[in-house]
Amino acid sequence: MKIAILGFGTVGEGVYKILTESKDLYQSRFGQSIEIEKILVHNVAKKRDIKEANQIITDNFEEILQDPNIELIVEVTSSKNQAIEYIRKSLMAGKHVVSANKAAIAVDFKELQKIAIQQNVHFKFEASVAGGIPVLSSLGRLIAFNDISLLHGIINSSTNYVLTEICKGRDETEVIAEARELGILEANPTDDIAGFDARRKLAILAMMILQIEISEQSIPSIGITQVDSRDSEILNKLGYEIKLIAELLNGEKSGLKEKQIALSVFPTALNNSKFNRVNGMMNEVTFNGSYCGELRFYGAGGSMYPTANAIVSDIYETITNKPLYFPVKENQYENISDQIESSFYIRIPDSLMVNEDLNNEIIEMAEKILLAKKEVIIFSKPISNQKAVEL
Known part of the structure; x- marks a missing residue:
């Protein structure tokens, strides 16, 4: 299969490295190859460490879109609106799409699912939630037979790193500056520390589970912008640690009434919780299903190889399996998120x-x-x- 990569930042480079370094291993095991045909970038003149990639770099998306040999598009750009355009056009052109762009997916989930179904192509986005943990693929299989009554967890590893360090008694300003320098936080860290990133991921998870449209702005959320070492010191003395927890409650088994749902993203003081041991750049997601019971997923969050590995896994799933869709239906739920x-x-x-x-x-x-x-x-x-x- 010939593919194109849109974007060549940290994650795009990670995808390129995994596919090129594992090329012989993949071919020996599965008898087929994955060839990177084109890489879309903004600046073709920019010097890059991977010299071989320079031979297939372009700044012309239409060139990729019109190439009949390219069957799959990996979208790892950083722009929400441009990513939506790229994904929509690629799906409409009959190309499979694998994306890590949570901002684009959260806001355009309904339409992207609709186009993928109409065109009978794969649209996969494992890397958009919880980095390298295979949460979405597992959830996608389980919801065929399970009602998910509870989903909660730590789904932003960047803020988890910051909170872990603050709980050690370090000054929050120093920790955030260090995280930016290490690339754990973006130069503008607002999306992470204000809770917007976790809120988007929760919206994606909820839309998969409930198959209704959920606006990320409808989810009550408080980030960690006002959490500092004084809070940690006071709560630690009382036996608590602070974690940013995303949560979905669904129906009677979650303590609500039938067809009621509630979502939230809040810094939470935890004592003897399973999430107390989740530190640094790690994520953990737990959900309860009607037949599968409680399942926990633990692993590394967003960085080059965990995220790139999730994308490559989606490429493999596209090659070997039938498409799996999450069509958005008419809303039958009462959202009481604000009332909890x-x-x-x-x-x-x-x-x-x-x-x-x-x-x-x-x-x-x-x-x-x-x-x-x-x-x-x-x-x-x-x-x-x-x-x-x-x-």
Whole structure:
């Protein structure tokens, strides 16, 4: 099979290396080859470490689209809108697509599934969620016979690294700067630390499971932008660690009513949880199915080889298996994400406590109040997700 790679950053380069370095092994085991025909880049004049790749580089997407020999497109660009255009056009041209672009997939899931079904081609996106863990392929097979009542986990390894280091007592500013320097966080880390990345991944997982359209903006979420070493110190003394947890609750077995769903992404104080041992650049996803029971998936998050390996696995699945689709249907669920209540840890500067209305509101919602230096720590009574986001 001849393929093209759109984008040649960290992940694109990883895909190229795996396919070229494992070429003989793959051919000896399966009796066929995967040939990289073209690589799409923005700047063809840029110097690259892999000199062999320069011979197949182009900046013309139409050249790839019109090439009848190219059967599969690997989309690993960083632009959401351009990626949507590339994926749509590739599927419409009858080419299989493997993508890692969670932003594009989350916003255009319904339409991309529709086009893939119409054209009878594969559209795979394992690498878009949880890096190198084979969560989506496993989930895709299980949902044929299992109702998934609960899915939760750590699905952003970058923020997990930051929180792990903060829990060691390190200053959050220093940790974020280090993570950016190491490439764990982007130069602009907002998507990760504001919780947007985890929210997109949860939306993709939920759309697969429920087969309804879910806007990522409809998911209550709080990132780790306001979490610092003071919070970690206070909670550690009480036996807790902070993790950014994404969660989907579905139906009666999750504690809700039938046909009710709730989604959220929140920093969560955990004590004796299975997620307490998930540190650094690692992810873990757990889901409960009606027949499979509880399944846990643990592994490395987003970096060159784990993500590239997920893409290469999707290429193999495309070659060897029939397409698997997740068509979006009419919504039969009541989304009560904003109404779910939990107890929250809230840190408030002393300067805000002079506001009498705020003071009364805080006292009313507080289960426990701790006085810290120039701050008030509130352990709230159960309040709604919507209220927590507003705070």
